Amino acid sequence: MISDFPDTMYSSCLMKRIISSSYIKYRKRFYSSVQSFTAVESPPDNLPTFLTTDVLRDPRKRAVELYMPYQNISYEEELKLKQRQLESRFQSVAKTLFYDRALHPSIRKLIRTNDVNLCPIRDIERTSATSEYLTTCIADLGKTRSGDLALGIPNRSISNDYSTSNEDNQMMLVLPIDDIDIYKKRDRLIIKHYYNFLQKEVKDISNIEYVLHHWRPIRIYTNKKDQKNVVIGYFDRKVNNSERQAARERLFTYFENGPGRECQIDHLYFERRSQRWPIIVNETSYEKIIGDKNKPFYYDLFDMKFEPNLQSYGISNLIAYELIYGEVLKLCNLEPTSTVFLQYYSDIGVLPLIACQHVDQCYGLDSSRFAIKAAMKTQEKYPHTQNIQFSTCTTKDEFKTILTKIEQNKKKNASLTCIFGPPRNELDRQDLRQNKFIVSVLRECDFIDRLIIVHRGINSSVLHFLYSLSGGESTTHKISGPPFKPVIIIPFDANPRSALMPDFLTLYERD
Numbered sequence: 001m002i003s004d005f006p007d008t009m010y011s012s013c014l015m016k017r018i019i020s021s022s023y024i025k026y027r028k029r030f031y032s033s034v035q036s037f038t039a040v041e042s043p044p045d046n047l048p049t050f051l052t053t054d055v056l057r058d059p060r061k062r063a064v065e066l067y068m069p070y071q072n073i074s075y076e077e078e079l080k081l082k083q084r085q086l087e088s089r090f091q092s093v094a095k096t097l098f099y100d101r102a103l104h105p106s107i108r109k110l111i112r113t114n115d116v117n118l119c120p121i122r123d124i125e126r127t128s129a130t131s132e133y134l135t136t137c138i139a140d141l142g143k144t145r146s147g148d149l150a151l152g153i154p155n156r157s158i159s160n161d162y163s164t165s166n167e168d169n170q171m172m173l174v175l176p177i178d179d180i181d182i183y184k185k186r187d188r189l190i191i192k193h194y195y196n197f198l199q200k201e202v203k204d205i206s207n208i209e210y211v212l213h214h215w216r217p218i219r220i221y222t223n224k225k226d227q228k229n230v231v232i233g234y235f236d237r238k239v240n241n242s243e244r245q246a247a248r249e250r251l252f253t254y255f256e257n258g259p260g261r262e263c264q265i266d267h268l269y270f271e272r273r274s275q276r277w278p279i280i281v282n283e284t285s286y287e288k289i290i291g292d293k294n295k296p297f298y299y300d301l302f303d304m305k306f307e308p309n310l311q312s313y314g315i316s317n318l319i320a321y322e323l324i325y326g327e328v329l330k331l332c333n334l335e336p337t338s339t340v341f342l343q344y345y346s347d348i349g350v351l352p353l354i355a356c357q358h359v360d361q362c363y364g365l366d367s368s369r370f371a372i373k374a375a376m377k378t379q380e381k382y383p384h385t386q387n388i389q390f391s392t393c394t395t396k397d398e399f400k401t402i403l404t405k406i407e408q409n410k411k412k413n414a415s416l417t418c419i420f421g422p423p424r425n426e427l428d429r430q431d432l433r434q435n436k437f438i439v440s441v442l443r444e445c446d447f448i449d450r451l452i453i454v455h456r457g458i459n460s461s462v463l464h465f466l467y468s469l470s471g472g473e474s475t476t477h478k479i480s481g482p483p484f485k486p487v488i489i490i491p492f493d494a495n496p497r498s499a500l501m502p503d504f505l506t507l508y509e510r511d
Helices: 002-017 021-026 053-057 059-067 075-098 105-113 185-205 208-214 241-256 259-263 318-331 350-358 369-381 396-409 431-444 460-469
Strands: 136-143 149-152 215-222 228-235 267-273 284-290 299-301 304-306 339-344 361-366 388-392 415-420 448-456 485-492 503-509
Touching: 075 460, 075 485, 136 185, 136 208, 149 185, 149 208, 185 208, 185 215, 185 228, 185 241, 185 259, 208 215, 208 228, 228 241, 241 259, 241 267, 241 284, 299 318, 304 350, 304 369, 318 350, 318 448, 318 485, 318 503, 339 350, 339 396, 350 361, 350 369, 350 388, 361 369, 361 396, 369 388, 396 431, 415 431, 431 460, 448 460
Parallel strands: 228 267, 339 361, 339 415, 361 388, 415 448
Antiparallel strands: 136 149, 136 215, 215 228, 267 284, 299 304, 448 503, 485 503
């Protein structure tokens, strides 16, 4: 979550040109910030110049600056500001495309028609603007400069920020979640009790380093019934079985019979981690220590019950998630006898599982085997979804092979509707590096007649991805195949009352 802030802050700086000078003066500190910094205690002597000392010293002020910059204006005005911010980013791509002489003529005509816009941008769809809208909460474990335990929103280690000392390698400045109103009160209560549990661990074991080494981040998932699915990590590579079991029992005792009982956790998982970092690791095992097996945790979406993917950051805003996917389904050209439907980054399989009964063939691809496993668990519960082919796909060649097989087996007049995204947070730093290669595969597949891209936030890699799909060429990577024509962009405010940019989907078609 915090990794999105540098780009978000940069985007915010662009707003200086399009909003009033009085507002800029009032929010000067926020819009002059171009990188993130959080602290839970007095900052070091060599203060950064982009934030004032009083903000750094007061975590609550810092929370307001980073997470709720629009709290003093109406939600309608917030939407207008985000709309202008979004337009300015896409106009930069449109202008680049406009001056690209090798661009496909239909796209150049479209740009001229829409007054140098990439495509007509629909007004931002409203989602929940009330407080406590987030349905996913993550708190990482670290240590302050004074050596105290810290639990909150994850940030970079201190050594990367200011120090070259090896002593700072395991330290992390974090922002207490309790200071941020957009997190649910019950989530903050659970975080508080986990923090108290760790403090008790330090007291009982008399070794803060031992606790910091073994106990890891906490993730909280919430569904529409306000049920809580909690995952707490434990790094056990150098721990014997008796020590691991003792740690598990202490956690169970605290949340089942101890002070943590007031949290009323519906499901608590003990996550055995094979490595300490990052928050999401590829090799883990989960053991449910609290929760009724007869009342499992589900995401209720489109009148279906979907298995969660514990090996992910979860769904941050369920209301926006359902709205965005509902719009995607409306834009899909679904025909029961001729449409081939494919989604790359299918996650828990929502779109394939909904669309399968309205298409001829249906495919769900994801780079995470945990996501595919979760989707297939849901598929087992619904007999009418058995025609879906879920597969793990991690490379350009695998993706190309799947598309080739689809083309060889398709009916004579069949067409392919392809959905790309939304990429999850943990994928932004890894798999999206392959975007430039995936663009080549998409453009070389001639029978894709409708392509829908779903993205969370806007950064340079996303904009270059859209540019390349529309016919723009990279100086380092030549892309062949006919380009796609952008038709419309539909943004959704999935992050109300926060500095995060809207999520959006882009519809592309071919002539």
